[in-house]
Amino acid sequence: MNIKKILKTILPLVLGGFLVWYSLSKISLDVLIGYFKDAKYGWIVLGLFFGILSHLSRAYRWKFMLEPLGFKPKYTNSVLAVLVGYLVNLAIPRAGEISRATVMANYEKIPFEKGFGTIVAERIADLIMMLSIVAVTLFVQFDFIYDLLTKNFNPTKIIIGLTVLILGFYILTSFIKKAKSGFLLKIKTFVAGLLEGVTSIFKMKNKWAFIFHTVFIWVMYVAMFWATIPAIEGLHVPFGGILIGFIAGGFSIAATNGGIGLYPIAVAGALALFDVPTEPATAFGWIMWTAQTAMIIIFGGLAFFALPIYNKNK
Numbered sequence: 001m002n003i004k005k006i007l008k009t010i011l012p013l014v015l016g017g018f019l020v021w022y023s024l025s026k027i028s029l030d031v032l033i034g035y036f037k038d039a040k041y042g043w044i045v046l047g048l049f050f051g052i053l054s055h056l057s058r059a060y061r062w063k064f065m066l067e068p069l070g071f072k073p074k075y076t077n078s079v080l081a082v083l084v085g086y087l088v089n090l091a092i093p094r095a096g097e098i099s100r101a102t103v104m105a106n107y108e109k110i111p112f113e114k115g116f117g118t119i120v121a122e123r124i125a126d127l128i129m130m131l132s133i134v135a136v137t138l139f140v141q142f143d144f145i146y147d148l149l150t151k152n153f154n155p156t157k158i159i160i161g162l163t164v165l166i167l168g169f170y171i172l173t174s175f176i177k178k179a180k181s182g183f184l185l186k187i188k189t190f191v192a193g194l195l196e197g198v199t200s201i202f203k204m205k206n207k208w209a210f211i212f213h214t215v216f217i218w219v220m221y222v223a224m225f226w227a228t229i230p231a232i233e234g235l236h237v238p239f240g241g242i243l244i245g246f247i248a249g250g251f252s253i254a255a256t257n258g259g260i261g262l263y264p265i266a267v268a269g270a271l272a273l274f275d276v277p278t279e280p281a282t283a284f285g286w287i288m289w290t291a292q293t294a295m296i297i298i299f300g301g302l303a304f305f306a307l308p309i310y311n312k313n314k
Contacts, residue, residue: 023264027282035283039231044291047228054220061213064206065118073108080303087300090258107311129218141240228288241274263289
């Protein structure tokens, strides 16, 4: 069991190291350093400002999940817990949620399981927002994506593949609905829990405030990506490229520890679809990843040390 835990921790870091090497093979280190030196840091700071606003909003949104449970934690502790959670996620994927709940259990006396449950519900809302951005991107860039697919794939095969997927999904859904034991029952229970979490959002007292902050958080995420683009001289990315680049970067962060190594590759690959040259696209990915990672390390580290000081009387 300990070996499995060690492997789960080490393998993402090894993968990240390989991806860093692969990314740097696409651009010389001297050229990349040159982009960092010549970057317009005013735009990077503006992007980080949007990122900070998203963290503050996330901490404030959390109280709407905790209040129905009878808890009213201090906003400062909520902010510090969120920042520590982001920091922990850099080292161990998804462990940040556990650390958030642990912080609130220690300093606000909120039972771990209840705090963790609200965080899971939050993540469901965030997943819906991410899927909504994907849907908007598909709508806005439909012609572009359609042309891209038809140029690189046989349209007949695409139609057959989609038909098979739809039929497969329908058949699998039918089996899941009828499941009374085994793995399919676990899936059925999991999906039911997700749906319950989603519907609970619309039943809460401050649902509109919660929805507003959820939308605001993700608008700030996109704004952070958008604001950093002008930091590189001559980098021009259309609105569709911003959305697709943001989505690619978002999935890379979920796949590895904070997107280490993979984020620049994913973003550069997305921007390449819009004929953005490899070097500035890769440099942008590295600058974007470095800026948001540095923000998490600095503010997460400060939050880690500030928690016991702020709560010293408890």
